[in-house]
Amino acid sequence: MAVKICGLTRAEQAVAIAQMGVSALGFICVPSSPRYIPPPAIAAITQQLPETVLTVAVVANPTLEALDSLIHRSNIKAVQLHGHESPAFCQQVQQHYPHVQIIKALRVKSKDTLESIPHYIPYVTRLLLDAYHPQQLGGTGTPFDWRLLQHLSIACPWWLAGGITPENCRQAIAQTHPHGIDLSSGVEVSPGIKDLGRVAALLKALGVDANPTPHS
């Protein structure tokens, strides 16, 4: 089970969470977010992380030029497209950056959202199914109706997001069977500041072992 902790802003927290055994760390590159972190600050953090950690830049409706600048300045391994990006745009990103993993986030409002999934599959590394909120793109702390995923077979790797906490993570996984989970506000003290005790509680609930020590 992959675990992504999103919305990191502090180097020491990113390093500590990586050492706890988390597989992916997300950095919010959407300027309107309270978790926003600029690309040079992301680069300063990512260079301190173990190679095994997937580093993810979260963006919304970027131009290819903006993505180019972000990818070159932030030293990340994956981009998470969290806006209204089309399958055609994902294809363009895939063609321009074959070495960068593409995570397409879909904010699940209703069954209709899920009908678009097959159109994205050829162009993404994985999907992230997150909660829909009319005013906020992400980090809402609210789960969507997981029953919408019942009887749905998704033909590519996908991660579940939206309102997951150390308390409900096992139920979320049992009910939806994702390949990974993504959390932000469920393990936070305040936007961008993580609660390491809650990250530890999450990993304990999931039975994830801490990394061996080469990076400690």
Ligand SMILES: O=C(O)c1ccccc1NCC(=O)[C@H](O)[C@H](O)COP(=O)(O)O
């Ligand atoms: O977290 C943000 O502030 C954010 C802003 C704009 C676009 C995306 C954003 N977050 C994306 C994530 O991957 C979050 O981890 C995901 O929405 C889950 O958040 P939460 O419900 O708080 O666990």
